[in-house]
Amino acid sequence: MSASDSPFSPIHMSPDLPSARLRPLFTLELNISAVLRVGSAAAGLVIGVVGGGSFEGRVSGNVLAGGADWQRIQPDGSLRLDCRIILETSMKQLVAMTYRGIRAGTPDVLARLASGQAVAADEYYLRVEASFETGASELAWLNRIVCVGTGMRHPTGPIYNLFELL
Numbered sequence: 001m002s003a004s005d006s007p008f009s010p011i012h013m014s015p016d017l018p019s020a021r022l023r024p025l026f027t028l029e030l031n032i033s034a035v036l037r038v039g040s041a042a043a044g045l046v047i048g049v050v051g052g053g054s055f056e057g058r059v060s061g062n063v064l065a066g067g068a069d070w071q072r073i074q075p076d077g078s079l080r081l082d083c084r085i086i087l088e089t090s091m092k093q094l095v096a097m098t099y100r101g102i103r104a105g106t107p108d109v110l111a112r113l114a115s116g117q118a119v120a121a122d123e124y125y126l127r128v129e130a131s132f133e134t135g136a137s138e139l140a141w142l143n144r145i146v147c148v149g150t151g152m153r154h155p156t157g158p159i160y161n162l163f164e165l166l
Contacts, residue, residue: 026057078104093136101128121152
């Protein structure tokens with residue numbers, strides 16, 4: 001196999017485009033108040049009802065109760081996340097936040113997570129991309145950014161570190 005045939009050969013990116021950089025936005029912690037299962041335990045839809053939470057960083061405040069994380073169980077046991085929540089900043093400004101992502105791991109790790117056990121973040125993959133919508137003029141910049149995040153699932157709900165993609 002030649003170097004050009006290697007699956008690990010360098011990827012040539014356009015030098016005319018900026019490189020991706022990340023700037024920390026905030027840490028988000030959600031409290032899940034109920035888990036609703038639609039379908040079988042091995043397939044279907046799992047809905048995590050958000051009972052509240054908090055976020056702290058460049059913008060800080062609380063998560064209002066009433067949001068939901070719709071999780072589609074994939075054939076391999078991974079979850080596709082589709083979450084919609086309302087953030088209320090410390091200045092009482094409202095921000096709608098939507099994030100999509102994936103949680104994947106070995107069958108053993110996914111079973112431990114599903115049973116509510118604490119599992120170290122480096123044992124599985126939990127990544128999201130987020131967007132925001134607000135009418136607060138001081139926070140209008142949130143309407144124009146893309147965010148990515150890493151996360152982990154505590155027994156009471158997920159926690160994410162979110163970053164603005166520059």
